[in-house]
Amino acid sequence: MKQEEFFSSRWALIIATIGIAVGTGNIWRFSRIVAQNGGGSFLIPWAIFLLIWSVPLIIAEFALGKSARFGPIGAIAKTAGRNFGWMGAFIVFVSTAIMFYYSVVTGWCLKYFLSALSGSLFDAADNLKYWENFSSGYQPLIYHFISMAFVAVVVYRGITKGIEKVTKFMVPALLIILVILFVRAVTLPNAIEGIKYFFTPKLDVILDYKVWLNALTQNAWDTGAGWGLILTYAVYMRKKEDISLNAALIGFGNNSVSLLAGITIFSTVFSLSSVDAMTQVSQSGPANTGLTFIFLPLLFSKMSSSYLINVFFASIFFIALFFAAVTSLISMVELATRTFIDFGLRRRRAIIIVAAAGFLFGIPSALNLDFLTNQDWVWGVGLILSGAFISFSIIKYGADKFRTEIINGYGSDVKIGKWYNFVIGILIPIQVIVLILWWLVSSVGWDPEWWNPFHIENAGTAIFQWALILVLFISFNRLMVRYTLNNRKED
Amino acid sequence: MEISGVITLIAVTGLVWGGLAFFLSRAVKYEKIKKANGEK
Numbered sequence: 425m426k427q428e429e430f431f432s433s434r435w436a437l438i439i440a441t442i443g444i445a446v447g448t449g450n451i452w453r454f455s456r457i458v459a460q461n462g463g464g465s466f467l468i469p470w471a472i473f474l475l476i477w478s479v480p481l482i483i484a485e486f487a488l489g490k491s492a493r494f495g496p497i498g499a500i501a502k503t504a505g506r507n508f509g510w511m512g513a514f515i516v517f518v519s520t521a522i523m524f525y526y527s528v529v530t531g532w533c534l535k536y537f538l539s540a541l542s543g544s545l546f547d548a549a550d551n552l553k554y555w556e557n558f559s560s561g562y563q564p565l566i567y568h569f570i571s572m573a574f575v576a577v578v579v580y581r582g583i584t585k586g587i588e589k590v591t592k593f594m595v596p597a598l599l600i601i602l603v604i605l606f607v608r609a610v611t612l613p614n615a616i617e618g619i620k621y622f623f624t625p626k627l628d629v630i631l632d633y634k635v636w637l638n639a640l641t642q643n644a645w646d647t648g649a650g651w652g653l654i655l656t657y658a659v660y661m662r663k664k665e666d667i668s669l670n671a672a673l674i675g676f677g678n679n680s681v682s683l684l685a686g687i688t689i690f691s692t693v694f695s696l697s698s699v700d701a702m703t704q705v706s707q708s709g710p711a712n713t714g715l716t717f718i719f720l721p722l723l724f725s726k727m728s729s730s731y732l733i734n735v736f737f738a739s740i741f742f743i744a745l746f747f748a749a750v751t752s753l754i755s756m757v758e759l760a761t762r763t764f765i766d767f768g769l770r771r772r773r774a775i776i777i778v779a780a781a782g783f784l785f786g787i788p789s790a791l792n793l794d795f796l797t798n799q800d801w802v803w804g805v806g807l808i809l810s811g812a813f814i815s816f817s818i819i820k821y822g823a824d825k826f827r828t829e830i831i832n833g834y835g836s837d838v839k840i841g842k843w844y845n846f847v848i849g850i851l852i853p854i855q856v857i858v859l860i861l862w863w864l865v866s867s868v869g870w871d872p873e874w875w876n877p878f879h880i881e882n883a884g885t886a887i888f889q890w891a892l893i894l895v896l897f898i899s900f901n902r903l904m905v906r907y908t909l910n911n912r913k914e915d
Numbered sequence: 916m917e918i919s920g921v922i923t924l925i926a927v928t929g930l931v932w933g934g935l936a937f938f939l940s941r942a943v944k945y946e947k948i949k950k951a952n953g954e955k
Contacts, residue, residue, distance in 0.1 A: 434946060464923040464924075467923060468926070471927050471930050623921075623924040627919070669938060669945070673938045676931060683927070837941070837942075
C-alpha cells in the first residue's frame with residue numbers, strides 16, 4: 425500500500441473511529457432505551473458491558489485489521505482459516521445492509537437541519553403531520569441520493585484526503601455542538617427532574633434480565649463493536665500504532681457522548697414538556713423516529729421566547745445529528761469499498777459500484793418506512809452474529825497467541841494481560857449464546873406467527889434473511905477467499 | 916435527588932468520563948514520549 429493509505433497520526437485514526445462509533449443511535453436510541461429500562465437501573469449494566477463486551481471486541485477488530493491488512497473476509501480467512509471467509513462476508517453484508525437504510529436516515533437529518541434553518545420546521549402547526557408529509561413523499565429519495573453521493577465523494581478521495589479530512593472537521597464540530605446543547609439543556613428550568621430520572625435506579629427492575637440484555641445490545645450497537653467497521657479502518661493504521669489504548673479511547677469516548685446526549689435530552693424533555701415527559705421519551709414512533717423528528721422539534725420551539733434562538737438550537741441539533749450520521753455512513757461505505765478493493769478492483773471502480781448499489785438498495789427504505797423498520801430489525805440483530813464471528817476467529821487462532829503476538833506486538837503502548845483470553849474466549853461467547861436464546865424466546869412471544877418471514881419484526885423474517893445470505897456466502901466461500909487473498913492489487 | 920441516584924451518577928459518570936480522561940492522558944503521554952524520541 426502507498427503511504428497515503430494510512431491515517432496520518434494516532435489522533436486522526438481516533439477521531440475517524442470515534443466518527444464510526446458516535447452515530448444517531450447515541451442521540452435518539454440511547455435516550456429511548458434508558459427511558460424504557462428504568463433510568464439508572466439501565467446505566468449500571470450498560471457501563472459494565474462497555475468493559476466486558478465493547479472494549480474487548482474493539483481491541484479484536486483493531487488487531488484483526490492491523491495484522492491482516494484486509495477487510496473482514498480476508499482478515500477472518502487469514503485468522504480463522506480459509507474455510508471461514510464466509511463469516512467475514514456475513515459481517516460485510518450486515519453492515520452494508522445497514523448502510524442502505526442508514527443513508528436514508530442521514531438524508532432525514534439533512535432535511536430537518538435545512539427545515540430548522542429556514543424556520544419552516546417551526547411554521548408547521550403539527551409536527552407529526554409535517555413528518556408524515558415528508559416521509560410519505562418523494563423527498564426522502566432526494567435526500568438519500570444527496571447523502572450517498574456526498575459520502576461516495578469523500579470515500580473516493582481516499583483515507584487522508586477524504587475520510588481523515590472530513591472526520592477531522594465533523595467529529596470535533598459534533599462534540600462542540602453537543603457540549604453547547606448540554607450546557608443549554610441543564611440550565612433550563614426544572615432540568616434537574618430529567619437528570620434525577622436519568623440517574624435514579626429503580627431497584628425493582630435492576631435484576632430484570634431484560635434490562636441487562638438491552639444494556640448489552642445498546643452498548644454493542646452504540647460503540648460499533650463487532651460491525652467490522654473498526655476492523656476496516658484498522659487496515660489503514662500505521663504499523664507502529666497502538667491497539668489497546670486506542671480501543672479503550674474509542675469505547676469510553678463513545679459512551680461519554682451517549683451520556684452527554686442522554687442528560688441533554690432528558691433535561692430538555694422534562695423541562696419543556698407539558699405532557700407526560702416519560703411517554704414522549706420512551707415512545708418509538710414510526711421507524712423509531714418519534715422522539716427526534718416529531719417531539720424534539722416541538723420542544724425546540726418552546727426553548728425560549730426568541731424565535732431566532734429557537735431556530736439556532738434546533739439547527740445545531742440537527743446538523744450535529746447529520747454529522748454523526750455522515751461520519752458513520754462513511755465507514756459503512758468504506759467497508760463495502762474495501763471489500764471490492766480486496767477482490768482486486770481499484771478504489772474508483774469500487775466506489776462507483778458501492779454508491780450505485782447503496783442508492784438503489786436504499787430506495788425501498790426511502791419510500792416505505794415498514795421496509796426500513798424490517799431491515800433495521802433484521803440486520804440490527806444480525807450484528808450479534810457478526811460479533812460472534814469475530815470472537816470465533818480469535819478463538820480459532822488461539823486467544824493467547826492473538827493477545828501476545830498481535831495485540832501486544834509491535835507498536836503497543838500498553839500490554840494487556842491474560843484477562844483478555846477469558847473475556848474473548850469465554851465471556852463473549854456466553855453473552856452471545858444468552859443474547860440469541862433470549863431474543864428467540866422473547867420474539868416467539870411477541871408474534872404468534874413468529875415463523876412468518878413476511879412480517880416486519882419477528883424471528884421468522886430475521887432468520888429467513890440471515891439464512892439466505894449465509895447459504896449464499898458459504899456456497900461461494902472458496903471463490904471469495906481466493907479472490908481476496910490471491911488478487912491483492914495496489915490501491 | 917435520592918441517594919441511590921447520586922451514587923449511580925457518581926459511579927457511571929466517574930467510570931465513563933473518568934475512564935475517558937484517564938485513557939486520553941495516557942495516550943497524550945505516550946505520544947509525547949514518541950515525539951521526544953524523534954518518532955513522527
